[in-house]
Amino acid sequence: MGKNLKGKECGAGICQRKDGLYSARFVNLRGKRVVKCFSSLPEARNWLADAKYEDKHGLTPTSSNMTVDEWYSFWMDNLISDLAPNTRRNYRERYARNVQPYIGQICISDVKPMHCKTILNRMNEDYAGSTIRQTYIFMGTMFRSAVMNDIIQKHPMDGVRFTKPVRAVNDINYLTVEEQRKFLKTAKRSHNYAQYALILETGLRTSELIGLTWDTIDWKNKTLTVNKTLEYRHSEKYWRAGPPKTPQSYRTIPLTNRAYSILESARANAKNRKEAEMLSQTLEYIDRRTGVKSTLVLRDLVFINWRTGEPSKNSSYDTHLYKLYDEAGIKRFCMHALRHTYATRAIESGMQPKVLQKLLGHASIKTTMDRYVHVTDESMTKAILQFETQQIENGTVMVH
Numbered sequence: 001m002g003k004n005l006k007g008k009e010c011g012a013g014i015c016q017r018k019d020g021l022y023s024a025r026f027v028n029l030r031g032k033r034v035v036k037c038f039s040s041l042p043e044a045r046n047w048l049a050d051a052k053y054e055d056k057h058g059l060t061p062t063s064s065n066m067t068v069d070e071w072y073s074f075w076m077d078n079l080i081s082d083l084a085p086n087t088r089r090n091y092r093e094r095y096a097r098n099v100q101p102y103i104g105q106i107c108i109s110d111v112k113p114m115h116c117k118t119i120l121n122r123m124n125e126d127y128a129g130s131t132i133r134q135t136y137i138f139m140g141t142m143f144r145s146a147v148m149n150d151i152i153q154k155h156p157m158d159g160v161r162f163t164k165p166v167r168a169v170n171d172i173n174y175l176t177v178e179e180q181r182k183f184l185k186t187a188k189r190s191h192n193y194a195q196y197a198l199i200l201e202t203g204l205r206t207s208e209l210i211g212l213t214w215d216t217i218d219w220k221n222k223t224l225t226v227n228k229t230l231e232y233r234h235s236e237k238y239w240r241a242g243p244p245k246t247p248q249s250y251r252t253i254p255l256t257n258r259a260y261s262i263l264e265s266a267r268a269n270a271k272n273r274k275e276a277e278m279l280s281q282t283l284e285y286i287d288r289r290t291g292v293k294s295t296l297v298l299r300d301l302v303f304i305n306w307r308t309g310e311p312s313k314n315s316s317y318d319t320h321l322y323k324l325y326d327e328a329g330i331k332r333f334c335m336h337a338l339r340h341t342y343a344t345r346a347i348e349s350g351m352q353p354k355v356l357q358k359l360l361g362h363a364s365i366k367t368t369m370d371r372y373v374h375v376t377d378e379s380m381t382k383a384i385l386q387f388e389t390q391q392i393e394n395g396t397v398m399v400h
């Protein structure tokens with residue numbers, strides 16, 4: 001039973017030091033002594049009670065002597081279990097390939113900025129700038145959580161930066177106006193034409209398109225609501241329904257006449273499509289906004305594979321696209337390039353970036369500005385002609 005400087009009892013595991021701080025300590029279930037100091041007795045008592053409870057029930061690690069491996073496992077299993085599956089998958093991959101081999105066995109309190117910088121430097125030769133950036137974000141997030149939970153005192157990523165440039169905006173793939181015409185003309189003969197054309201009219205992500213169900217279409221008001229996604233997990237061999245990418249990805253999109261016509265045609269032809277037995281399945285997922293369990297009935301999907309009668313896999317769309325691009329005589333792009341193309345056409349038509357942000361479901365206007373608000377040679381020429389015409393009409397230039 002510890003005492004304060006006046007000789008009064010503080011309680012088991014607590015004592016007051018000569019500098020006035022209250023030291024709280026206990027031995028955890030792994031046999032390690034855990035100590036922490038506080039400026040007041042109530043703080044020390046509260047921490048000690050919480051720490052013992054959490055240690056007993058396995059709710060949180062309490063020792064800075066743990067290795068990076070131990071913290072990573074706890075962090076993944078308990079603190080970020082609600083992250084999107086793709087994000088968790090990226091974190092696992094970056095840790096296994098780039099972080100764990102170098103610092104996995106190091107005590108987390110011994111990790112220094114030089115270790116983190118070395119990891120990023122080692123990636124320069126073999127990895128793209130975007131992948132190095134992912135690793136930078138992952139390590140920063142993981143160690144920040146350790147600081148917040150009093151596992152370590154200082155963030156080991158402080159002052160650490162990566163130098164390899166991330167893919168420039170001009171490297172984002174999209175179809176030019178002429179390429180888009182060629183592609184649509186070629187794709188018209190494809191069984192997937194409606195899906196490709198709909199993305200070019202709405203900017204849907206591939207997983208949002210695959211998970212589109214009839215109940216999300218408001219035929220009267222001509223809108224489409226994005227409230228779920230569907231994708232095939234190749235590693236586990238199963239279909240996964242889930243919420244949209246971010247809370248801002250929940251959105252209702254006004255349909256163009258062309259988009260409305262595409263969906264009307266799909267509805268008219270739905271009764272004649274081939275449907276596999278697996279469409280009787282109902283998949284569950286958690287609504288990101290409410291935390292309530294929701295369901296997706298596969299038979300309610302707007303688009304399915306015409307040949308198999310099953311949902312179309314993300315990768316199968318890309319494979320089919322490559323054939324169409326080759327046939328159209330244009331360079332190969334992936335499915336996501338159609339979303340980029342929609343955004344590019346929207347900006348070229350004069351759409352305000354803030355409006356485009358809402359339609360695309362971006363969490364930040366910065367993403368929209370950095371990724372899509374670029375100008376093509378064609379749009380620059382058109383803008384200069386408009387500028388010159390306006391100047392002449394205003395009489396602010398001399399016409400020779």
